[in-house]
Amino acid sequence: MAVTLEDVEKRLTIVEQELAKWRMAYAQPSATRGARTLLMDGQQSAQWEAEWDAVMEKLGISGEPIGAGKLRAMIEAEGVNPEDNEFSRGIIEMREE
Numbered sequence: 001m002a003v004t005l006e007d008v009e010k011r012l013t014i015v016e017q018e019l020a021k022w023r024m025a026y027a028q029p030s031a032t033r034g035a036r037t038l039l040m041d042g043q044q045s046a047q048w049e050a051e052w053d054a055v056m057e058k059l060g061i062s063g064e065p066i067g068a069g070k071l072r073a074m075i076e077a078e079g080v081n082p083e084d085n086e087f088s089r090g091i092i093e094m095r096e097e
Contacts, residue, residue: 011059018055 056062066074076082 014055014058 072082080086
């Protein structure tokens with residue numbers, strides 16, 4: 001199944017929204033943040049894991065991480081040359097518009 005740029009943008013928007021929520025929740029002085037982190041060792045860690053799993057499910061991400069080396073090999077197997085810098089060039093072109 002091919003992933004379109006629109007799909008990636010939607011997923012990125014969801015991730016950014018979730019990140020903003022987490023930042024708001026933890027935008028407190030470091031002492032408070034440290035105490036909160038210690039509490040997560042117990043019951044809050046289970047809640048955090050459940051929320052993380054829900055985010056991953058929303059994004060359609062499942063399974064175990066494959067690692068950078070295997071990902072690079074998979075991309076190259078699809079015919080993408082990492083030396084071409086196509087993605088970077090596309091971003092630069094968009095900035096210049």
